[in-house]
Amino acid sequence: NAGVTQTPKFRILKIGQSMTLQCTQDMNHNYMYWYRQDPGMGLKLIYYSVGAGITDKGEVPNGYNVSRSTTEDFPLRLELAAPSQTSVYFCASSSDREIQANVLTFGAGSRLTVL
Amino acid sequence: GENVEQHPSTLSVQEGDSAVIKCTYSDSASNYFPWYKQELGKGPQLIIDIRSNVGEKKDQRIAVTLNKTAKHFSLHITETQPEDSAVYFCAASGFQKLVFGTGTRLLVSP
Numbered sequence: 209n210a211g212v213t214q215t216p217k218f219r220i221l222k223i224g225q226s227m228t229l230q231c232t233q234d235m236n237h238n239y240m241y242w243y244r245q246d247p248g249m250g251l252k253l254i255y256y257s258v259g260a261g262i263t264d265k266g267e268v269p270n271g272y273n274v275s276r277s278t279t280e281d282f283p284l285r286l287e288l289a290a291p292s293q294t295s296v297y298f299c300a301s302s303s304d305r306e307i308q309a310n311v312l313t314f315g316a317g318s319r320l321t322v323l
Numbered sequence: 324g325e326n327v328e329q330h331p332s333t334l335s336v337q338e339g340d341s342a343v344i345k346c347t348y349s350d351s352a353s354n355y356f357p358w359y360k361q362e363l364g365k366g367p368q369l370i371i372d373i374r375s376n377v378g379e380k381k382d383q384r385i386a387v388t389l390n391k392t393a394k395h396f397s398l399h400i401t402e403t404q405p406e407d408s409a410v411y412f413c414a415a416s417g418f419q420k421l422v423f424g425t426g427t428r429l430l431v432s433p
Contacts (some may be wrong), residue, residue: 212366233433241420243423248332248425249425250327250329250412250423250424250425250426251367251420251423252411252423257422265425266420298366298367300366303428310355310416310420310421311357311358311369311372311417312359312369314359314366314367314368315366316364316365316366317364317418318366
């Protein structure tokens with residue numbers, strides 16, 4: 209059972225470039241999330257989705273876009289990379305059953321550097 | 324919205340000692356309080372959680388306490404071992420999504 213898989217693990221971008229961070233889960237979870245982790249700042253929610261075709265903004269959505277065409281996949285796109293987007297990105301998922309909705313399973317993370 | 328503060332930011336203990344990490348939250352409607360452990364190069368992993376209808380929960384060497392009146396909750400690790408070294412995050416959630424604390428780096432020295 210793979211859980212939540214993120215690719216790539218590391219990436220270096222130049223300012224203004226675009227890229228997509230991939231996330232897939234095999235637990236049939238309806239809820240999926242993207243967080244960014246900056247030193248000393250904890251985890252900040254970028255976007256989340258409660259099911260295929262439904263996405264919503266989190267705390268820090270500016271500069272990012274997401275889509276959710278299937279239950280399994282939740283890619284995060286950076287359209288015009290900026291140095292402020294240098295961070296470690298985590299994808300997570302959870303069941304939509306009431307008592308489990310906030311129990312998150314995280315991927316291993318994607319470290320992005322924008323130069 | 325919810326705001327979660329976590330202290331200390333770093334904590335160094337000797338193997339066998341106890342470690343305590345404290346968090347406070349702002350939204351009295353929050354009713355779910357998990358703790359995640361993040362080892363180097365990995366994603367956070369849930370280690371214990373507590374809901375607002377109980378004041379304490381234990382799982383072997385770890386325990387969490389909750390004081391809803393004061394709006395704070397704590398993680399207690401007893402008989403610490405080197406493998407407990409990691410970053411620990413608290414979080415709080417009610418109707419809205421999880422809000423995380425800023426993390427505590429725990430170092431257990433042999």
